[in-house]
Amino acid sequence: MTKIHLENEEEILIHHVQKVQNYINYDALQKREKGYIQQNIESILKAKPDEFEDIIVKAKQNHLDKNRLKRAFVGGKDCGGSVGYSKFSSKGTTTYNAYDLAQKLKVNVCPYCNRNYTFTIKDKNSKSTRPDFDHFYDKGTHPILALSFYNLIPSCILCNSRLKSTAKFSINSHLHPYKESFNDYAKFKLKILDSKFFYDEKGFDLKLETTNPKAEKIKEDFALETLYDEHKDIVLELIQKAQIYNESYVDELFQKYEGTLFKNREDVLRHITGGYVEDGDINKRPLSKLVKDISEELELI
Numbered sequence: 001m002t003k004i005h006l007e008n009e010e011e012i013l014i015h016h017v018q019k020v021q022n023y024i025n026y027d028a029l030q031k032r033e034k035g036y037i038q039q040n041i042e043s044i045l046k047a048k049p050d051e052f053e054d055i056i057v058k059a060k061q062n063h064l065d066k067n068r069l070k071r072a073f074v075g076g077k078d079c080g081g082s083v084g085y086s087k088f089s090s091k092g093t094t095t096y097n098a099y100d101l102a103q104k105l106k107v108n109v110c111p112y113c114n115r116n117y118t119f120t121i122k123d124k125n126s127k128s129t130r131p132d133f134d135h136f137y138d139k140g141t142h143p144i145l146a147l148s149f150y151n152l153i154p155s156c157i158l159c160n161s162r163l164k165s166t167a168k169f170s171i172n173s174h175l176h177p178y179k180e181s182f183n184d185y186a187k188f189k190l191k192i193l194d195s196k197f198f199y200d201e202k203g204f205d206l207k208l209e210t211t212n213p214k215a216e217k218i219k220e221d222f223a224l225e226t227l228y229d230e231h232k233d234i235v236l237e238l239i240q241k242a243q244i245y246n247e248s249y250v251d252e253l254f255q256k257y258e259g260t261l262f263k264n265r266e267d268v269l270r271h272i273t274g275g276y277v278e279d280g281d282i283n284k285r286p287l288s289k290l291v292k293d294i295s296e297e298l299e300l301i
Contacts (some may be wrong), residue, residue, distance in 0.1 A: 001175055001182030001218050002111045002283040004154075012104045012151050017045040019096035020048050020147045025083035028071035033064050037072070049176040050173040052137055052145060059144050069143040085139060085146040091128060107154040107283070111177040112164075112222050113291045115231075116156035132160035136169050136176060138184065150178050159222055167221045174221070175214045183279060186210035188228065188293035190235070198239060200249055201232040228290060235294050238273065242298035245272050269301050277301045 006012060021041060026034050037044070040058075047055055059069070075086030082090065089098040102120040110116045111130070118131035131154035139146040175182055189207045190197075197203030208225045210216055219225060254268045262268050269277050275291030282288035295301040 003181035004177045016149050023088050025072045051178045072141045073146040112155050112159040114236035135158040163222045174217050183213035185212035238294050242300040
């Protein structure tokens, strides 16, 4: 899991909070509930991850009915029609919607797996695609957070619908992409099995190691070690490149092509490895964390 870094985060947040309030079905709430939500709606929609639990506790303390909250915040066929998140996420919604949010976020690689692109395309010919929005706190259990900015995680369909599915996430049990980076707590490691590892994938195992409980839950719930085992071909190429591109060869390439092909040494390393090698850049291209971790172990970078 990579941390989400946004340009103009505060501007995007404020715009989201203003616009999504139009999707809340206040008529589904009792008068007392409606008053509470109207009084606290801004803090609910802009709540930081560490504030989610407090919102949930206060909703219970104020006896807000979960089914009415679903009809107000989630919508859908069983929850009061085209309102709430159901309308916000609809492709046919012409005002501010999930496509608009995804375009503003510019999260182009799934932060959960770092394996799949999540580009947003919305053109005049109705050929549109966008990342899924995973509800970190699921909207069925916690409908009051269904439209909250930091509870909407842009992700690939595999992570959101197939792997996470009905798993229950919380700030106490899992790393949150707006708050923490999996890169700080887990590393891909090689386990050499025999001398064939230079030319045969069967000569090594690929492990994802962590001692952090929250990182371990991310690893388990998204089956990351199993998924990345399918990318051993990338690792084998890195093993071979580490034998070819020693430090002096990298320096030679940089000196030869500086100012024409490469503006700095990092450009050379990205050309060699096929991935971004700086911590802050691994969310720019799929598999960059794998590439970075293994390249470091092999002393390729």
